[in-house]
Amino acid sequence: MMASKSKLKLFDFTMIVVSLVIGMGIFRTPLNVAKASPDSFLFFAAWIAGGLVALCGALTYAEIGSRLPVTGGYYKIFSYAYHPSIAFAINCLILVSNAASLAGVALVGGEYITGIFIPLSKELSWMNVAANAQYIQTIQIIIAISAIVIFYGVNLLGLKMSAKTQTVLTVIKISLILLLITPIFFASPVASQDIITHAVHPGFMEYLKAFGIGLVAVSFTYGGYQQTINFGAEVDNPSKNIPRGIFLGIAIIIGLYLTINYAYIKVIGFEEMKQSNNIAAIMASKLFGINAERILSGFLFLSVLAYVNVLLMSNPRVMYAMSEDKILPAIFKKRNNKTAVLTISLSVFAAMCALIVFWAKKFDTILSFTIFLDSFGMALSAGTIFILRKKTAHLNNTGIYIMKWYPLLPIIFISAYLFVAISLLINETELSLKGLAVLIGFIALFFAVKYVRRKKTINA
Numbered sequence: 001m002m003a004s005k006s007k008l009k010l011f012d013f014t015m016i017v018v019s020l021v022i023g024m025g026i027f028r029t030p031l032n033v034a035k036a037s038p039d040s041f042l043f044f045a046a047w048i049a050g051g052l053v054a055l056c057g058a059l060t061y062a063e064i065g066s067r068l069p070v071t072g073g074y075y076k077i078f079s080y081a082y083h084p085s086i087a088f089a090i091n092c093l094i095l096v097s098n099a100a101s102l103a104g105v106a107l108v109g110g111e112y113i114t115g116i117f118i119p120l121s122k123e124l125s126w127m128n129v130a131a132n133a134q135y136i137q138t139i140q141i142i143i144a145i146s147a148i149v150i151f152y153g154v155n156l157l158g159l160k161m162s163a164k165t166q167t168v169l170t171v172i173k174i175s176l177i178l179l180l181i182t183p184i185f186f187a188s189p190v191a192s193q194d195i196i197t198h199a200v201h202p203g204f205m206e207y208l209k210a211f212g213i214g215l216v217a218v219s220f221t222y223g224g225y226q227q228t229i230n231f232g233a234e235v236d237n238p239s240k241n242i243p244r245g246i247f248l249g250i251a252i253i254i255g256l257y258l259t260i261n262y263a264y265i266k267v268i269g270f271e272e273m274k275q276s277n278n279i280a281a282i283m284a285s286k287l288f289g290i291n292a293e294r295i296l297s298g299f300l301f302l303s304v305l306a307y308v309n310v311l312l313m314s315n316p317r318v319m320y321a322m323s324e325d326k327i328l329p330a331i332f333k334k335r336n337n338k339t340a341v342l343t344i345s346l347s348v349f350a351a352m353c354a355l356i357v358f359w360a361k362k363f364d365t366i367l368s369f370t371i372f373l374d375s376f377g378m379a380l381s382a383g384t385i386f387i388l389r390k391k392t393a394h395l396n397n398t399g400i401y402i403m404k405w406y407p408l409l410p411i412i413f414i415s416a417y418l419f420v421a422i423s424l425l426i427n428e429t430e431l432s433l434k435g436l437a438v439l440i441g442f443i444a445l446f447f448a449v450k451y452v453r454r455k456k457t458i459n460a
Contacts, residue, residue, distance in 0.1 A: 029217040106304060113143055152346065177260055216368075375424070
C-alpha cells in the first residue's frame with residue numbers, strides 16, 4: 001500500500017489529465033478538420049461536439065475509476081467486465097499504439113528542435129541532397145531517442161519526480177497555447193474572412209461524411225484522458241479527486257481548444273488553414289515575425305517532452321496489471337524497493353518506443369491506424385460502466401463518485417466512437433481492415449498461449 005504522502009494530489013492529477021490530452025494534436029489536426037469541413041461552421045461544430053463527447057467520456061471514466069481504483073485500471077476494467085482475451089488483445093494494441101504514437105511524436109520533436117540548432121540544414125552546400133536528408137534524419141532520430149532516454153531516467157527516480165516534471169512541462173505547454181490565442185484580443189481578422197462562414201452546403205450524406213472525417217481528427221486531439229484511471233490506486237482520496245481532476249482537466253482543454261481554433265481562423269483565415277501544414281508556426285510568424293518560428297519550435301519540443309514523459313508514466317502500469325492477471329510474466333510486476341517504480345515494465349516500454357523510432361516514419365498513417373483501434377477500446381471500456389454498476393452496487397452511498405444523467409452520458413460517448421470507427425472504415429477501408437486483423441490476431445495469440453500453458457500443465 002502506497003503511503004498517503006507519496007500519492008498524487010488534485011493539482012498534480014489534473015495536470016496529468018491535461019498532459020495526456022494536449023499533445024501535438026492541437027498544433028496539427030485543425031488542418032485536417034478544416035480540410036474536411038465545407039465551412040467554418042462545421043469546423044467549430046466538430047470541435048464543440050468533440051468536447052461534449054470528451055466530457056461524457058470523462059464523467060463515465062470518473063465513475064469507473066472510483067468503482068475500480070486500482071493500478072493499471074484501464075486493463076483491469078476489461079479483465080473484470082469482459083473475457084480476459086478481450087483485455088489482452090485491446091491492451092496489447094493500446095501499448096503498441098501508444099509506443100508508436102510516442103515514437104512518432106518524439107520524431108516530430110526532433111524535427112522542430114533541429115530547426116533551431118541547424119536552421120540552414122536544408123541549404124548545406126557541402127552535402128548533396130540525399131546525404132543531407134540522411135544527415136538531418138539521423139540527428140532527428142538521435143534527438144528523439146535522447147528524449148526517451150532522458151525521461152526514462154526521470155521516471156526511474158519515482159512517481160513524485162515524474163509528476164512534478166510533468167507539471168512544469170504542462171505549464172509550459174499551456175503557456176504556449178495562451179500565447180497563440182493572444183490575437184483574439186488585438187489582431188485584426190484576415191482580409192475578407194469571417195470567423196464563421198457558410199458555404200453552399202452539400203447533400204446531407206456528404207455533410208455527415210465531412211463531419212465524421214473531421215470528428216476523427218478531433219477525437220484524436222481530445223483523446224488520452226481515459227488513461228488517467230491507470231492511476232486510480234495512486235491518487236489521494238480517489239473517490240473525490242479522480243472525478244474532480246478529470247472534470248477540471250477536460251474543462252481546461254475544451255476552453256483552450258475552442259479559443260486557439262478561433263485565433264487560427266482570425267489570423268490565418270479558414271481557407272488558408274486548409275493549405276497550412278504548420279499552423280502554429282504560421283500563427284507565430286504572422287503575429288511576432290519570422291524569428292518567432294524558432295522560439296515556437298523550442299516550445300513545441302517541450303510539448304513533445306511532456307507527451308513522452310506522461311506516456312512513460314502511464315503505460316508501465318498497464319503492463320503491471322496484465323502481469324497481475326498472469327497475462328504477462330511476473331517480472332513485469334517488479335518494483336524498486338526505494339522508489340516503487342515498475343522498473344522492468346518501464347524499461348521494456350521505453351525500449352519499445354526507442355525501437356519504433358527507427359521505423360515510425362509515416363506518422364499520419366500510424367495515427368489513423370491507432371485511432372480506429374482506439375475507437376473499439378474506448379467504446380468497450382466505457383461500456384463496462386453498465387457491468388460495474390451491477391457488480392459493485394454495494395459501493396453505492398459509500399462516498400464514491402456516481403455520475404448524473406446515467407445512462408445517457410455513456411450511451412452518447414459510445415455512439416460517438418462507433419461513428420468515428422465507421423467513418424474510418426468507409427474512408428480508410430484497407431487500413432481499418434488491417435486493424436481488425438491485428439485485433440483478431442492478438443485474441444488468437446491469447447488462446448494459443450493459454451493452450452500451450454494448459455498442455456504443459458497436463459504433461460508436467
